[in-house]
Amino acid sequence: MREVAIVAFGQSDHRRDTPEISEVEMLMPVLHQVLDAVGLRAGEIDFTCSGSCDYLAGRAFSFTMALDGVGAWPPISESHVEMDGAWALYEAWTRLLTGEAETALVYSYGKSSPGDLREVLTRQLDPYYVAPLWPDSVSLAALQAQALLDAEDTGDTVADERALAGVAVRCRTAAEDNPHAQLAGSPPPEALLDEPYLVRPLRRHDCPPVGDGAAAVVLAAGDTARRLCRRPAWIRGMDHRMEAHGLGVRDLTRSPSSRLAAERAGAFETPVDLAELHAPFTSQELILRRELRLGEDVRVNPSGGALAANPMMAAGLIRLGEAAAAIHRGAADRALAHATSGPCLQQNLVAVLEGDAS
Amino acid sequence: MTPAPSPEVLQAPLVVEFPFTRSLGPVQSAFLTGLRTRTVLGVRTTDGRVLVPPVEYDPVTADELADLVEVAPTGTVTTWAWNPSPRRGQPLSAPFAWVLVRLDGADTALLHALDAPGPDAVRTGMRVRVRWAAEREGAITDIACFEPYDGAEGGEAVPHSGEFTDPVSGIVAPARLDYSYAPGRAQSRYLKALAGRTTYGERCPSCRKVYVPPRGACPTCGVATAEQVEVGPRGTVTTFCIVNIKARNLDIEVPYVYAHIALDGADLALHARIGGIPYDEVRMGLRVEPVWSEDGRYPDHYRPTGEPDADYDTYKELL
Numbered sequence: 264m265r266e267v268a269i270v271a272f273g274q275s276d277h278r279r280d281t282p283e284i285s286e287v288e289m290l291m292p293v294l295h296q297v298l299d300a301v302g303l304r305a306g307e308i309d310f311t312c313s314g315s316c317d318y319l320a321g322r323a324f325s326f327t328m329a330l331d332g333v334g335a336w337p338p339i340s341e342s343h344v345e346m347d348g349a350w351a352l353y354e355a356w357t358r359l360l361t362g363e364a365e366t367a368l369v370y371s372y373g374k375s376s377p378g379d380l381r382e383v384l385t386r387q388l389d390p391y392y393v394a395p396l397w398p399d400s401v402s403l404a405a406l407q408a409q410a411l412l413d414a415e416d417t418g419d420t421v422a423d424e425r426a427l428a429g430v431a432v433r434c435r436t437a438a439e440d441n442p443h444a445q446l447a448g449s450p451p452p453e454a455l456l457d458e459p460y461l462v463r464p465l466r467r468h469d470c471p472p473v474g475d476g477a478a479a480v481v482l483a484a485g486d487t488a489r490r491l492c493r494r495p496a497w498i499r500g501m502d503h504r505m506e507a508h509g510l511g512v513r514d515l516t517r518s519p520s521s522r523l524a525a526e527r528a529g530a531f532e533t534p535v536d537l538a539e540l541h542a543p544f545t546s547q548e549l550i551l552r553r554e555l556r557l558g559e560d561v562r563v564n565p566s567g568g569a570l571a572a573n574p575m576m577a578a579g580l581i582r583l584g585e586a587a588a589a590i591h592r593g594a595a596d597r598a599l600a601h602a603t604s605g606p607c608l609q610q611n612l613v614a615v616l617e618g619d620a621s
Numbered sequence: 622m623t624p625a626p627s628p629e630v631l632q633a634p635l636v637v638e639f640p641f642t643r644s645l646g647p648v649q650s651a652f653l654t655g656l657r658t659r660t661v662l663g664v665r666t667t668d669g670r671v672l673v674p675p676v677e678y679d680p681v682t683a684d685e686l687a688d689l690v691e692v693a694p695t696g697t698v699t700t701w702a703w704n705p706s707p708r709r710g711q712p713l714s715a716p717f718a719w720v721l722v723r724l725d726g727a728d729t730a731l732l733h734a735l736d737a738p739g740p741d742a743v744r745t746g747m748r749v750r751v752r753w754a755a756e757r758e759g760a761i762t763d764i765a766c767f768e769p770y771d772g773a774e775g776g777e778a779v780p781h782s783g784e785f786t787d788p789v790s791g792i793v794a795p796a797r798l799d800y801s802y803a804p805g806r807a808q809s810r811y812l813k814a815l816a817g818r819t820t821y822g823e824r825c826p827s828c829r830k831v832y833v834p835p836r837g838a839c840p841t842c843g844v845a846t847a848e849q850v851e852v853g854p855r856g857t858v859t860t861f862c863i864v865n866i867k868a869r870n871l872d873i874e875v876p877y878v879y880a881h882i883a884l885d886g887a888d889l890a891l892h893a894r895i896g897g898i899p900y901d902e903v904r905m906g907l908r909v910e911p912v913w914s915e916d917g918r919y920p921d922h923y924r925p926t927g928e929p930d931a932d933y934d935t936y937k938e939l940l
């Protein structure tokens with residue numbers, strides 16, 4: 264199989280509100296950052312793929328506006344997914360694997376601030392049985408969290424509200440080292456547990472911040488990757504799986520699609536030393552740790568993860584980018600990156616990244 | 622060079638509202654029609670499970686499903702979440718619990734709301750029953766919500782023909798999302814200048830082209846446009862079309878002409894309506910000028926200036 268690597272990663276600072284800039288104005292510096300890192304101009308990239316969502320912008324074909332930031336003349340080879348950029352990266356990866364391209368630019372962005380995100384996300388639900396009830400994203404995550412807490416009552420797992428708070432504290436403390444994070448630092452678990460519920464059993468600390476942000480990566484194949492990057496983050500495997508859209512059909516305490524994607528990506532063949540998980544809610548990190556068989560020795564979300572910054576459509580791509588960046592700088596040798604989409608971990612993507620032995 | 626000043630941010634409400642009309646397949650039609658008559662239907666899978674709400678294809682085996690059964694309007698909560706501040710469109714306006722309910726006779730759970738006095742009155746495993754909406758039309762909202770129930774358990778699912786008189790074949794799902802639209806730096810600058818009857822383009826530092834309206838980036842070079850350039854007010858029609866379809870909510874007589882107009886000094890044509898001349902006399906090269914809207918914040922349309930037509934060579938790059 265052709266070797267493909269992430270050779271550059273960039274992201275914006277993630278902020279609650281960015282009314283002074285349009286999507287393309289937010290995205291452009293990030294694109295320049297990754298292109299500068301590999302010394303390429305937009306026109307020298309073979310394939311460009313992006314991820315975004317019209318419902319965030321409230322406009323049809325909103326991704327075409329962001330294309331202005333790429334420099335699409337003379338005509339470029341371009342594609343778009345109406346999903347998190349992690350799935351755009353998957354498309355670009357397959358394009359490179361087939362030999363159709365040597366380099367690819369992948370970017371994604373989302374401004375959640377113009378709308379009410381909890382309401383906007385109801386529009387991705389089953390339109391016949393679920394969307395007419397307008398169940399918001401925090402409420403659906405709360406149903407999953409309660410299922411996990413109830414499972415603890417039967418002795419299946421170790422999840423209680425204190426464990427959830429522990430996830431929040433660890434992620435937001437880790438984010439103190441991440442200059443792009445929207446939230447960094449946390450009171451201790453005891454203080455968090457004194458806070459009122461947002462949607463019981465979730466408190467504010469169990470939920471991701473709502474914010475605006477963008478991310479981009481450059482992919483390259485074989486010797487091109489070695490030329491563009493001192494220590495490329497080779498994609499050893501990548502897979503994505505999804506589950507039934509009916510929430511009442513699934514066991515919400517499990518994520519079989521994450522498990523299967525990880526297996527197919529080769530995650531279980533050799534232990535990883537770092538994992539970047541796209542777990543917007545604290546309870547989801549506990550579920551993913553179990554499904555992805557991540558022991559206590561694995562550093563999970565040293566970036567702070569989605570609890571520190573969760574720009575819609577970019578947060579998953581950022582997990583791949585953060586994992587790759589850790590390999591680029593020699594802070595990890597074999598990393599797992601995970602992205603999710605849809606309510607209650609409906610869709611999941613897992614990639615395994617490796618650096619050459621130093 | 623005029624460096625672009627940093628504008629105050631423009632922001633305006635943007636409401637996106639749409640009624641989605643969706644057709645139903647045989648299984649969904651039977652389920653939603655059943656709700657109208659206070660009947661809850663599920664579908665039996667080839668391996669014997671009963672799915673409620675029913676789907677047309679088995680999520681595990683992908684078998685096509687059509688074996689309808691009736692289940693009880695009573696059931697058990699499999700998980701819940703207390704929602705202290707209900708939002709627009711949600712089933713109840715007072716605080717309530719979201720619940721997944723496995724109805725008696727079913728193997729899967731249905732999402733809905735549970736009317737309960739408070740979170741302490743709710744637990745996983747509690748017994749509930751359907752509270753029907755007073756007016757039912759064949760939609761999931763025909764179930765108003767669930768309510769606590771301490772009566773007998775319903776029995777096994779029983780076969781049902783799925784036949785009803787006057788079955789519903791579709792639903793209309795109204796949606797409304799509210800945004801606060803902010804156009805960003807470049808478009809804010811453009812719109813503010815326009816309100817003063819000045820049209821600004823922005824020049825690309827790389828290819829030197831002047832874009833109007835500016836969006837903050839040169840789509841050719843992929844770099845920020847920063848230098849403001851006043852363009853127009855006059856311009857040249859580069860190409861046009863004759864519109865014969867009357868747009869809803871638009872008080873313009875058809876036919877009328879919609880044209881690409883290259884403002885003097887701009888390297889990209891913008892589009893606008895042409896007025897003040899019979900539609901069949903508009904031509905490429907026609908020189909035009911803006912006629913401002915009543916409140917003077919934007920050009921309502923463009924009209925001929927009376928100048929001689931522009932030479933084709935002067936605008937052929939801008940077609």
Ligand SMILES: [Zn+2]
Pocket residue numbers: 825826827828829830839840841842843
């Ligand atoms: Zn340019």
